[in-house]
Amino acid sequence: MKQVVRGFYSVAYAVKLCKPNVICAYPITPQTEIVENLAAMYANGELGDAEYITAESEFGAASMLVGASAAGARVFTATCSQGLILMSEVLFNAAGMRLPIVLVNTNRALSAPLSIWNDHQDSMAMRDAGIMQVYVENNQEAHDMIPQAYKVAENRKVLLPFMICMDGYKLTHAYEPVDLLDQETVDSFLPPYEPAAYMTTRKPLAFGCYAPPHIYMEFRVAMQQAMERARDVMLEVYKEWAEVSGRDWGGHIVVDYPDSKIFVVAMGSVVGLLRKVVEELRNEGLSVGLIKIRTFRPFPIDELRKALKDAERVVALDRSVSFGYEGPVSIELKSAIYGHSSAEVYSYTVGLGGRDMPKDFLEGIIRDVVEGKEKPGFAFKGHHDFEEVVP
Amino acid sequence: MKYFGSGHGACPGCGLPIAVKTVLNALDGKVFAVNSTGCLEIISSQYGKNAWNVPYIHSLFENPAAVAAGVEAALKALKRKDEGYVVVFAGDGATADIGIGTLSGAFDRNHDILYICLDNEAYQNTGHQQSGLTPPGESTTTTPAGKVLPGKIGGKKDMISIAVAHGIPYVASSSVGYVADIRRKVKKAVKFEGAKYIQIHSPCVTGWGIDGEMSIKVARLAVETALYPLVEYEYGKLTSVRKIKERKPVEEYLKQQRRFRHLFKHPKGKEMIEMLQKFADENAEKYGLDLKKDEE
Numbered sequence: 001m002k003q004v005v006r007g008f009y010s011v012a013y014a015v016k017l018c019k020p021n022v023i024c025a026y027p028i029t030p031q032t033e034i035v036e037n038l039a040a041m042y043a044n045g046e047l048g049d050a051e052y053i054t055a056e057s058e059f060g061a062a063s064m065l066v067g068a069s070a071a072g073a074r075v076f077t078a079t080c081s082q083g084l085i086l087m088s089e090v091l092f093n094a095a096g097m098r099l100p101i102v103l104v105n106t107n108r109a110l111s112a113p114l115s116i117w118n119d120h121q122d123s124m125a126m127r128d129a130g131i132m133q134v135y136v137e138n139n140q141e142a143h144d145m146i147p148q149a150y151k152v153a154e155n156r157k158v159l160l161p162f163m164i165c166m167d168g169y170k171l172t173h174a175y176e177p178v179d180l181l182d183q184e185t186v187d188s189f190l191p192p193y194e195p196a197a198y199m200t201t202r203k204p205l206a207f208g209c210y211a212p213p214h215i216y217m218e219f220r221v222a223m224q225q226a227m228e229r230a231r232d233v234m235l236e237v238y239k240e241w242a243e244v245s246g247r248d249w250g251g252h253i254v255v256d257y258p259d260s261k262i263f264v265v266a267m268g269s270v271v272g273l274l275r276k277v278v279e280e281l282r283n284e285g286l287s288v289g290l291i292k293i294r295t296f297r298p299f300p301i302d303e304l305r306k307a308l309k310d311a312e313r314v315v316a317l318d319r320s321v322s323f324g325y326e327g328p329v330s331i332e333l334k335s336a337i338y339g340h341s342s343a344e345v346y347s348y349t350v351g352l353g354g355r356d357m358p359k360d361f362l363e364g365i366i367r368d369v370v371e372g373k374e375k376p377g378f379a380f381k382g383h384h385d386f387e388e389v390v391p
Numbered sequence: 392m393k394y395f396g397s398g399h400g401a402c403p404g405c406g407l408p409i410a411v412k413t414v415l416n417a418l419d420g421k422v423f424a425v426n427s428t429g430c431l432e433i434i435s436s437q438y439g440k441n442a443w444n445v446p447y448i449h450s451l452f453e454n455p456a457a458v459a460a461g462v463e464a465a466l467k468a469l470k471r472k473d474e475g476y477v478v479v480f481a482g483d484g485a486t487a488d489i490g491i492g493t494l495s496g497a498f499d500r501n502h503d504i505l506y507i508c509l510d511n512e513a514y515q516n517t518g519h520q521q522s523g524l525t526p527p528g529e530s531t532t533t534t535p536a537g538k539v540l541p542g543k544i545g546g547k548k549d550m551i552s553i554a555v556a557h558g559i560p561y562v563a564s565s566s567v568g569y570v571a572d573i574r575r576k577v578k579k580a581v582k583f584e585g586a587k588y589i590q591i592h593s594p595c596v597t598g599w600g601i602d603g604e605m606s607i608k609v610a611r612l613a614v615e616t617a618l619y620p621l622v623e624y625e626y627g628k629l630t631s632v633r634k635i636k637e638r639k640p641v642e643e644y645l646k647q648q649r650r651f652r653h654l655f656k657h658p659k660g661k662e663m664i665e666m667l668q669k670f671a672d673e674n675a676e677k678y679g680l681d682l683k684k685d686e687e
């Protein structure tokens with residue numbers, strides 16, 4: 001039955017149903033309400049035998065999860081922005097140790113200037129860590145992704161951390177009708193965690209060894225292979241989820257109007273609005289389609305090649321920028337379709353630090369490309385003229 | 392060795408393997424070992440040459456206290472606490488400098504862990520740079536004795552008091568020069584539920600500039616001069632100290648080691664030695680280290 005809840009609650013409630021053993025967290029806006037809700041559940045004895053630990057920092061929270069996960073626990077944390085990059089050293093480490101940690105990142109801009117508002121700069125900074133990344137469009141998808149994330153991460157063909165990215169405020173604080181899962185459904189889908197290897201005095205193993213040049217590279221190649229295997233494991237899990245829950249979120253990407261000449265590519269909550277814009281443009285007879293990237297790591301190379309094979313133009317909307325180049329989604333999309341599509345790519349970084357992206361703004365961007373008013377290449381859109389004052 | 396040994400690559404005379412073996416044996420190998428990046432990790436955990444015969448984890452330089460807290464939380468949640476004790480082995484740099492935040496967090500939450508700080512008084516793994524536990528006057532590669540400066544300026548961070556201030560049940564210092572003392576304190580520590588801290592003075596032959604066979608002697612001199620008092624706190628109260636029969640002047644300790652040798656010729660050397668002697672005198676006073684005639 002659908003209930004109107006806020007995004008953070010839809011996450012916390014799904015986490016509870018996945019029965020994590022250890023939760024460690026540190027508050028940061030706009031993630032805080034996720035861990036506050038979990039803390040309330042803990043205080044009310046609703047988390048079973050789980051341990052909920054209030055960390056002294058995000059760095060400490062992530063480190064505790066490394067220890068707990070290595071000792072055989074199913075674990076959870078949530079963070080964003082400054083918190084995520086404070087965790088970054090630990091997260092790179094956790095991925096190398098092949099620990100199936102699940103975390104939610106409530107995407108928020110990075111300082112400076114300080115901003116508590118939404119963009120994707122934080123999670124993009126983590127794209128080389130060896131962590132799977134999925135971006136959700138709404139709170140039902142965020143809710144549904146939690147059990148799926150555990151199932152993928154804990155699969156022995158994968159064993160890598162999984163980060164669910166949901167737009168801060170836009171989703172976390174939005175009231176939306178969400179069909180909240182029940183325990184039976186989740187139990188039938190997600191079995192208790194049985195680690196492949198864990199710390200036990202019954203069979204002493206060493207985690208986090210030191211690797212000289214003759215063996216280091218092999219471990220890193222193995223991580224890449226695990227990421228490659230994750231592609232198929234994710235699709236299997238997504239499919240199973242569709243059967244169990246009755247909600248099919250699609251594969252690594254979701255394509256609307258696959259026969260279009262022009263495509264808009266985006267991730268996260270903006271996809272909802274873009275769907276409306278594209279629909280209206282279609283109604284005008286324009287050949288515009290939409291690609292929602294769900295899985296950003298591993299990057300959906302084959303899916304994008306296939307979808308954009310005959311495309312003429314692509315508008316790639318980024319919510320972050322790699323300074324000195326362009327937005328990461330655009331960069332990666334171009335590299336994926338290189339040699340497989342002759343589409344011109346218009347890469348636009350939009351909506352940094354919570355900058356509004358109203359419907360007519362998005363429509364204008366697409367229209368300009370459709371009408372040939374733009375040249376392919378990179379640009380920021382939606383910013384004002386601003387003179388930097390150098391004293 | 393039963394729980395630690397085969398394959399470790401420590402310099403001959405290094406205090407680390409002595410301390411680690413003593414701790415693991417004292418606990419009959421019922422240990423989940425959590426190690427920070429540093430000499431111990433490098434000499435014992437190379438892929439294919441793992442020297443640990445207990446479950447072992449190394450994550451980062453500055454997070455062993457938090458990793459241990461996580462291990463402990465997992466054992467609790469999974470009802471596996473009877474499997475063994477969660478024991479951190481961390482260098483002085485990991486403990487007193489870069490990891491003090493996670494250490495403080497773990498102490499504050501009073502996780503049921505035993506934290507062993509292996510205090511070789513500098514970042515030895517990276518080639519002998521100063522740490523917060525480097526004593527004043529020591530020449531390290533980042534506080535070298537020069538024409539003007541006589542080595543490290545500033546004191547040795549009082550981690551014992553910092554640990555005590557967290558209100559944890561058990562805090563002690565010990566030394567590789569006295570393995571029976573380590574053994575006793577470890578066995579006692581694990582009887583307490585909550586966070587325990589033992590700081591073990593551990594000679595580094597290369598960093599300190601001593602011969603391997605001198606390690607134990609030098610470690611004992613640190614105690615006999617009162618530069619490294621061996622003390623024990625339970626619930627914040629000082630409960631025992633190792634008394635010194637005839638306290639030796641600090642010069643006897645300093646002159647054995649290359650890291651202090653410049654003090655005997657440097658223009659500011661005398662001043663530094665006096666400062667170190669004052670530090671030793673204060674320790675003797677604070678902890679009542681000197682054995683009085685009538686106590687003998």
Ligand SMILES: Cc1ncc(C[n+]2csc(CCOP(=O)(O)OP(=O)(O)O)c2C)c(N)n1
Nearest residue numbers: 428429430452482483484485513514515516
């Ligand atoms: C974040 C970070 N900074 C710096 C280093 C480099 N580093 C590795 S071990 C070490 C010093 C270790 O010193 P200590 O903890 O005293 O252990 P020891 O080797 O002396 O036993 C340093 C500086 C690192 N690994 N990680």
Ligand code: SF4
Nearest residue numbers: 401402405430595596
């Ligand atoms: S450098 Fe020092 S601490 Fe490291 S192994 Fe050698 S003696 Fe031990």
Ligand SMILES: [Mg+2]
Nearest residue numbers: 482483513515
């Ligand atoms: Mg050291």
